[in-house]
Amino acid sequence: MEVVAQEENGEHVNNGSELVKSRASDPLVYQLVRVEGDGTLVPATEDEVMQFGHLLDDGKVEDLPSVEDISKVETFLPASVLCTDKSNLKGLSQSENIMKDEQKLHTNLEDANNPNKPDKNPPSQDISAETTQNSTVVNTAQASETEKTDATSTPAIDNPSPIPDMSTVGSKPNFSLLTKDEICLDGLSIRELQEVFLATFGRRTNVKDKSWLKRRIAMGLTKSCKVPTSNFVIKDKQIVPKEGGVQYEENLQESCETESPQEFTRKRVRNANWNFENTLRDGKSRVEFLSPEEDSSTSKRMRKPTKRYIEELSSLDNREESMRLTSLFVRNNHDRPVRSRVRPNREIGSLGAAFRTRNDSLGGFQVQVPFASRARRCRPRKNLVAFMPHADSLLVEDENIMQEVETEKLTRTMRASTHKNRQLKDIANKQEKENQEETVAESDEVPEILPDEAQSEGENANDSNHDECESLPKGSHMRRKHHRAWTLCEVLKLVEGVARYGAGRWSEIRRLSFASYSYRTSVDLKDKWRNLLKASMAQPSVEKEGKHTRKPASLPIPTSILSRVRELAELHAQAGSESPTNKFTQVHGRKVVQGKGSGFL
DNA sequence: TTTAGGG
DNA sequence: CCCTAAA
Structure with missing residues (x-):
């Protein structure tokens, strides 16, 4: 559709x-x-x-x-x-x-x-x-x-046809009008001009505007857009100025696309x-009865906007939006409005109003238009939502993705100063968290403790779809990857992967052990492992204190896993320290790890 | 591209 | 998670 x-x-x-x-x-x-x-x-x-x-x-x-x-x-x-x-x-x-x-x-x-x-x-x-x-x-x-x-x-007036096509009405074209050597339209009456028009275009017109008729006829006869309004004769399909010289219409002087x-x-x-x-x-088009189709035959048809044109428009659009929205950021006043430019809805949305408007300028007027309407509403949703388990939470962003992609070039330019960008992003992340707290909660993400379900969920999740969703914003560097809490199952897989292939071989682990969790990149694995490591080292002290002032955001990782993480880490450290430069030793150490790991769990 | 490491 | 440097 x-x-x-x-x-x-x-x-x-x-x-x-x-x-x-x-x-x-x-x-x-x-x-x-x-x-x-x-x-x-x-x-x-x-x-x-x-x-x-x-x-x-x-x-x-x-x-x-x-x-x-x-x-x-x-x-x-x-x-x-x-x-x-x-x-x-x-x-x-x-x-x-x-x-x-x-x-x-x-x-x-x-x-x-x-x-x-x-x-x-x-x-x-x-x-x-x-x-x-x-x-x-x-x-x-x-x-x-x-x-x-x-x-x-x-004559067209009496035509009872539901299609008021003037071409079917009235007298036949009098082509003799056009056989003269020299056609001067200036002295003709409107009716005569209409006759000539009929002869020229094979279609009757009821336009009464002499100059228009003359010009159209002249254009038709000369196959040219550059036609004066008067003081000319048509000779041999050419415009020949009469005594007074040719008076071109202002609009026509510049371009054929400019019309009277x-x-x-x-x-x-x-x-x-x-x-x-x-x-x-x-x-059947009835266009003709109001519009001489010679409009399209003799004058240039309007071009479709080029892709670049559209992009420029959207860039302009975004830039303008950003200018308006920048003021919403406390810290952004002197920074470049990178974030706000791309994600206006989000920013505004986090401000909490239900129905937002933005200032817009139309023909020099400042107007307020609904803000959401500027975002795409249907198209992106259609393609993305169906495959996304977290579609709802991503919806708002997805609507902006297209814009983001369109303006990616611009974005890159603006990313010249990465530090500032980083700052902006931090602000954005904070704001985003507000939203994500809801969305994550209502998403179908299985939190932590249901390995089986999580597993199936992960495996059901189609890799390419996830990649698609996640990669788009990646390109614009504007949107954080949707946060996915690590499930116990994933952690287990990670630990197992480290045990099998060795810590540091993240891409391999990802490829072999996380085939069904496409949203986990090797960097994710690395980060998670780092966190696991941290947790495994810190845990004893926490347990010693036994004082949990705060309820942990996620369910605690079973100590058995943590202890195994620690062990694997030690092994890896051993293998690494034994001969860091020797790959063979590393491989060997990995095998050792594997043996130990398999006996452990 | 992948890994390591800082943020 | 993001980002970047280094390999």
Whole structure:
């Protein structure tokens, strides 16, 4: 199951000039449609809505380079349009968005069934009135275009087909219009321009905007994006300036991807409409009736964002978050916000509030958005949780893992000063312990004393899965390995391994004796052995005192094991001191150990 | 990569 | 457990 919008989204957010448009139209997609396995589309759940809404937000919010484009757009669109658009994304709750989108869906459905006024699209006006916040841009733009359209109505009005495809309506193309040597669009009326348009694209349009029509026609005829608005003739598929010289539209001068306001709004409308069509499971696109498909044929199709683009976005995102969150750390003020950048949820979560928000900037406004929504909600969980016995406890972190991976490069850069990083991590660990106390407790970890169960648990645990889970955060160096208390069984295995292969041959022990405990690394074994050693040496004194002021966190290791640890240690020390440099002796000593060990237990 | 050792 | 140096 995949939300259909994701890929489309990429196309929208990519170009700065599309920014506002995507804001207006994307919520429609993302909040409404999800592709099922069989290809059908179903309304997205709120979770998905939130998920993608914030993906969108990320793209938009952090899409700094597009600011100039936005401002460019603002020069064309009424300020109110942009304002409502901005408020759209930050102001509404998701459910509100859904509701209103559904409303629009319905109204558009009606509209689709009533193709008499395709461009008029009255529902959109209604909606733009009643949903002043959501997707107002689309509707407003649409409405403004409609006004022009209505001034001179088109034949399409009488088409009863539920698919208001203008191309099927009206007269046949008059190709003679295009056979002239020199085509001058300037003197033509709207209707004539529409005729030319029909001849050019084989499809009727009811757009009444002369300059738009001229430009589109010119673009179609010349196969070029660089088309002036007026004062030109088309000669031999070339733009030839008329006397006054060519006046290129500002937007077109820079890039073909930058569109005129008309086209801009038009595309937006098309996108919105496309969404509707898909939501309706209408295989046949009705896009055309609002959007000349030449948009895609003559002008560049919006690129999907490159992988790097996405990464940069997420990096930016994370960096911004870190900046905000750094203040939450007492000691971090002058440190680099390594930790907080990657694990915002955790940090905030440990502060104890139930529902958190973070400040976000949207179009220059500071807004508060639910914090959790920025984390991925579904995808990582799907893959990881199923295999993880401690999935619940790891959930929060797993959601961040992807982000961590994405920003691993950045992280490494920041790890330049490891000491500081260490400090940060210590802080983090302390905070994490708070959480882990709960999670470990409710995890299905068998504490200490049930070797059999622990054994089976360990063996059931699939190695690769554990590795997968544990290795991800490892890469980012941000997350501690999930703490797993050593079970008695593990300790026994370790002791036995040391007895068999010798202390220090941790990798071997791990490979041969801990095959079923994949989460124990050789370093873990070494550390545990060290701890066992310590315990075995310290135990006598503790027992002598017999005064246990505190209840031990874990069940005590049976003294028999400890004493054996001690013995093994002595043997190892002997073997080591006998000839530390002689490997053969070591091997020999190991064999001795083995013999002794086997007789012991 | 593995081991040893400090934190 | 983490991290690093050294091998």
